[in-house]
Amino acid sequence: MADGAENQAVPTEDESRRDFLLHATVATGAVGVVVSMWPLINSMNPAADTLALSSVEASLAGLEEGQAITISWRGKPVFVRYRTAAEIEEARSERWQDMPDPQPDEERVQNDKYLIVIGVCTHLGCIPLGQKTTEIRGDYGGYFCPCHGSHYDLSARIRRGPAPTNLEVPEYTFLSETNIRIG
Ligand code: FES
Known part of the structure; x- marks a missing residue:
């Protein structure tokens, strides 16, 4: 049933x-x-303007000895500093073999007077001070990251503090004496 x-x-x-x-x-x-x-x-698809910024060109013609400019590249600040003869000499007079991330100054620059590095601290990503002459540059005259106290020298090599490596040198090309392409 x-x-x-x-x-x-x-x-x-x-x-x-x-x-x-x-x-x-x-x-x-x-x-x-x-x-x-x-x-x-x-x-998630890179926008056209993002792709266009995968490389950026800049003129350093207006930059004078001792001055610095910051160029925005792929959302990061790239520090360019026109080093004085004394600063270059100081960067090369120190024993790089004993530094935390050993690298000679000569390997970090293409043109001795222009130091070009990504301005992002290799510890936790803060933007270090030192681009302006009025900013604290740390104990080695380059850059100082106040977040946790990392000191970079005149070649942007880490000398003291928690940052594990030197400020990164981006890929760049000198198109002429004073024109560069980053990326
Ligand atoms: S982020 Fe620079 S010292 Fe920590």
């Missing part, structure tokens, strides 16, 4: 309507997820 069939409830009009509303809500929710994911997925 089909007891189950006898006991099976026939959905009332109200229940059918509730089911319909439930399905409609789930369907709308699914569409909502797809729609809200699109901007996220779209934002």
Whole structure:
């Protein structure tokens, strides 16, 4: 005997309507997820202007000895410092073999007078001070990161503090005596 069939409830009009509303809500929710994911997925594609900035050209013609400029490249500051003869001499007079991240100054510059490095501390990513002559430059005359006290020298090599490595030298090319392309 089909007891189950006898006991099976026939959905009332109200229940059918509730089911319909439930399905409609789930369907709308699914569409909502797809729609809200699109901007996220779209934002993962590099925008045209971002691609255009994968390299940047700059003129150093207006820069005078002792001055510095900061160039924005791929969202990072690139420090360019026109070093004086005394600063170059100081950067080369020290024993680089004993430094925390040993590297001779000659390997960090293409043109002795222009020090070009990414201005992001290699400890936790703060932007060090020292681009302006009025800023603290640390115990070695280069840059000082006040976040946790990293001192960089005139070749932007880490000399004291928690930063594990020297400030990074970006890929760059001298297009002429005073024009550079970074990236
Ligand atoms: S981020 Fe520069 S010392 Fe910590």
